[in-house]
Amino acid sequence: MDKPTFVYVTYIATTLDKLWEALTSEAFTQQYWGDGQLQSDWEVGSSVQHINPDGESDWQGEVLQSEPPQRLAYTFQLPNETELQPSRVRFELEQSGTTVKLTLIHDRLDTQSCLNVSRRWTVSLSYLKRLLEIEDGLAWVA
Template sequence: MESLNFVYVTYILSTPEKVWNAIIDPEVTKKYWSDPLSKNPSHTNVSEWKVGSVWKHVRMDEDRTVDLVGKVLEVDPPNKLVISWARPNEMNDESIHSRVTFEISHYADGLVRLAVNHEGLDPQMFNGISNGWPSVLSNLKTYLETGKHLADHLR
């Protein structure tokens, strides 16, 4: 089966350090990792963010359901983070994990370029993240630039 790739690039009025922190800090991820039309946090990302450590995409429900898992493959703060990405029932079969690379770079005074490259996707996961990444990353940009969730600006 052919694997699919998804790339998203955005420019954020911020610093590389703040963008990095927003990606790895679970308290910050739950502020933007949700449906932009809802102020209710839907997920947070939890890990030690060290090479070889596990990361979990945890739903902010009563059961703290884990929707996605993976391993941290590369850490170069505040420039690059690489993680594997899988459904929880696929955690033990690394041959079917996809891979996400976050590249953070200074672009201009006060402006950061964030590139997210998600590689090795199966068609079902590609369809999900094709809507998911733009939504999440738009919300991240809005949160970092304004301190508010995107839904706050729509009401």
């Protein structure tokens, strides 16, 4: 039986480079990841982790693919689920006129995890879109 996959597609009025920066910049990720931030050098094989405001890691993974500004993929694993195979997060960015089509694919999930990540991703990516499309957000990333 195949494991569930969460797919989310949105169009953001921005550029490929600005969206890539928003996905990979520690300071910018803090604005839409619920006060935490992603930390990585985004090189294939490097670690990636979400650090909460207390300085602790909420989840961690390994960068699987990094092709700026079009593809980014990493594993995703919660600290209490180390006996399970990590899930995988993939971002695909594609310029579409004056917008960028952002496709998020989070796969290798179990049913409960799929429900949990679908809520979290929907909120986080909605905030990301809003930040990039408001004038202050665009100025920050420029």
